[in-house]
Every structure is written in C-alpha cells, then in structure tokens.
Amino acid sequence: MAADADRPMLLTNIGELTTNVAVDGDPCGTLRDAAVLVHDGLIAWTGSADAVPPSPDALVVDAGGRAVIPGFVDSHTHLVFGGDRAEEFAARMAGERYAAGGIRTTVAATRAASDDDLRDRLAALVAECRAQGTTTVEIKTGYGLDVATERRLARLAAEVTDEVTFLGAHVVAPEYADRADEYVSLVTGVMLATVAPHARWIDVFCEDGAFTAEQSRRVLAAGRAAGLGIRVHGNQLGFGDGVGLAVELGAAAVDHCTYLADADVAALAASDTVATLLPGVEFSTRQPYPDARRLLDAGVTVALASDCNPGSSYTSSMPLMIALAVREMGMTPSEAVWAATAGGARALRRTDVGVVAPGARADLVLLDAPTRVHLAYRPGVPLVRRVWKDGRQLP
Numbered sequence: 001m002a003a004d005a006d007r008p009m010l011l012t013n014i015g016e017l018t019t020n021v022a023v024d025g026d027p028c029g030t031l032r033d034a035a036v037l038v039h040d041g042l043i044a045w046t047g048s049a050d051a052v053p054p055s056p057d058a059l060v061v062d063a064g065g066r067a068v069i070p071g072f073v074d075s076h077t078h079l080v081f082g083g084d085r086a087e088e089f090a091a092r093m094a095g096e097r098y099a100a101g102g103i104r105t106t107v108a109a110t111r112a113a114s115d116d117d118l119r120d121r122l123a124a125l126v127a128e129c130r131a132q133g134t135t136t137v138e139i140k141t142g143y144g145l146d147v148a149t150e151r152r153l154a155r156l157a158a159e160v161t162d163e164v165t166f167l168g169a170h171v172v173a174p175e176y177a178d179r180a181d182e183y184v185s186l187v188t189g190v191m192l193a194t195v196a197p198h199a200r201w202i203d204v205f206c207e208d209g210a211f212t213a214e215q216s217r218r219v220l221a222a223g224r225a226a227g228l229g230i231r232v233h234g235n236q237l238g239f240g241d242g243v244g245l246a247v248e249l250g251a252a253a254v255d256h257c258t259y260l261a262d263a264d265v266a267a268l269a270a271s272d273t274v275a276t277l278l279p280g281v282e283f284s285t286r287q288p289y290p291d292a293r294r295l296l297d298a299g300v301t302v303a304l305a306s307d308c309n310p311g312s313s314y315t316s317s318m319p320l321m322i323a324l325a326v327r328e329m330g331m332t333p334s335e336a337v338w339a340a341t342a343g344g345a346r347a348l349r350r351t352d353v354g355v356v357a358p359g360a361r362a363d364l365v366l367l368d369a370p371t372r373v374h375l376a377y378r379p380g381v382p383l384v385r386r387v388w389k390d391g392r393q394l395p
Ligand code: NIG
Pocket: 100, 102, 103, 106, 205, 233, 236, 281, 307, 309, 310, 311, 312, 313
C-alpha cells in the first residue's frame, strides 16, 4: 500500500485530519471528512473528501473514518549508546535520586561497543520510534566524550537522520574529572572540528554537576562559530542559567525547563526559543513535572520530545509523552499533539515537517481512533495504525 515515487496516493475518508495549518483560533487546523493527495513524497493537496482534484492514477487508501495526524517530530533523543542502566533504574525506584553522574556508566559501555553493535542497536531504536509514529528524529552524541568516539557517534547518527547534535559537553569526561575547563577546551577545539562536519546542532548540559553558565557559553559560541545551530539542556534538576543563556544566544530550543523562575518564562515568551518539555524524564526519575500550562499561558512555544536515553527516559514513545503532558502538565490533548508535531518542527527550525500542507513532506500517521484526543485518552494503547514517511508506508 505504499505510494511510490511515481504513483500518487489518495488517502481519503479521513474522519479528522490534523493539518497544523492554523484556522480561526484552531492551531491544529482540523479538517473533517477530509482527504490528502500525496505526490513525489510530498503533500500535493488537502481538503474535503468530496472535493478531491482528479487523480485517476492514484493509489486510493481508505482511512475508514479514522484520524490522521502529521508524523511526530521527536526533537530530543540520545539514541546512540551501548549497554543499559536497568540496575540504576531499579535502584532509583527503590529510593535513590537521579544524578547526571550515571551518564558515565553509559560512556564506558559506548566506548567499548563496536560500530556494528552501535549501528544495530540504533537501527532497532529508530524502528521502535517509527512504529510509534515518529517520522523525524533528532539524535545527540554525548556518550563518547573523547574525540574518536564522539565522531563515531555523530557518523552513525548521520546514517539515520539529518538532525544530528554534537553533545560533547554532556558531562566532563572521566579523564578530565578535576579539569573541567580543560575538557571544555577539548570540546571547543579538536572535538568540535572533528564532529562538526557530521552535525547540524551543538548542545550543552548547563546544570550543576555538568557545565557552568560560563563553560556552556564557551561551548555554544564555539559551535556557532563552526556553523552549528544552538540547543541547550537546562533547568532540569534545579533552577539555573540554562534558559537565560539559551534565549540570550538565540538557541532554537532549550530542553527540560522543569525548574523555571518567572524571569525565565518571560524571557522565553519574548523570544523565538522553543521550550521543549520531556515528561518521560519526570516519569522515569520521579521528579516534579514541568508546568506546561504556565508556559503556554505566557505565550511560550512548547514542544514535546521523548529524550530517549538509557538513564533518565528509556522510552521512544511520543504517544506516551502526549498522555503524560495532558494528565500531568496541564496541556489539552490538542495542545499536546501540536507540541509533539508542529512544536518539534519549530524546535528544529523546520517548516517541511510537523504540518500537513501542500509542499510539506508526506509524513503521516493514521490512528486507530476517530480523533487525536484518543492519544491522551487511551494511554498505553497502540493507536498508531499506519505510518508514511516521505509518502512511503513504513513496514
Ligand atoms: O537529557 N540531562 C542530561 N542528559 C540526559 C540524561 C542522560 C543520562 O542519564 O544518560 C537527559 O536527561
């Protein structure tokens, strides 16, 4: 049932189509009894199912009155790594606190893994993402923390996505334990020069236990000088400088945003920086959830992402993020679906994904449900029935 490059596809009898092309106070641009025409991997037309332009050679796919949404845009993951941290998770569920230091356990396992092993595990995780409706995924390095391994991770990530982020400044490498500034010099010097050709973005973990505001500024400034866009991990474990720095430097996104001062919210609202919320982390670390309602009411653009990683959020499920955001963070179902699609696209500064509009990529998800609300209403139920990426149906 794939629409191949030379055969158009008409997806019709869609009960509810989420376009994310805002109309009359509806940011989700909802169309009922709709159809979508796909040609050459792109959306060619959307509209009412009884007004489809003539398309005699199109493969017709009947949505059976179900809902269709844009493919999820997961703008924050750490999918390339070795080993896992199930024991750390179990200890946490027995009362331990989450700390950034666990990252070093994964660094050791990742350095020890072969390229083939890492590639196979990455492919399995990407397949997991796709099966749950994610059609665009950002992937960070950050479990190498030496020049050779960071380069390996960036190259492997680039095999599966255009959205590769250099996160050499995840934590200070173990070899530099008491020499954080020297490690920052390595990251901003040889490591950046080696990894930048394989990456689109630079990121830093600006947090107590990782990097100070001044160190983070050095990292981000160097990345920008090397032609990379800026993203920040900030305000995850406590109040701090991450959000302010991200806004000041014009970052595309600042991610986590769990502990925000009023000034952080005001700064975000006055900026183009997206606040990306990662509720899988709070779910998996038993920490307080970020207050999405406060951000939305202030006019901040909010994205949802999985942060899939072996430490703080070992899940690739965007439907789970939607369910958590609605039940725990004050978002409406429509706001959460928008944040997981169009919001992710904004966080990656992309206009060709996260939207169902002529000229956009034909990245579509057919739900086994009549409306998008069911993604939050039926948590844990596999509602993703079919996925198309660039017009091709995924297996
Ligand atoms: O986004 N915050 C920093 N990095 C990851 C956690 C990585 C880990 O614990 O391995 C995060 O939550």
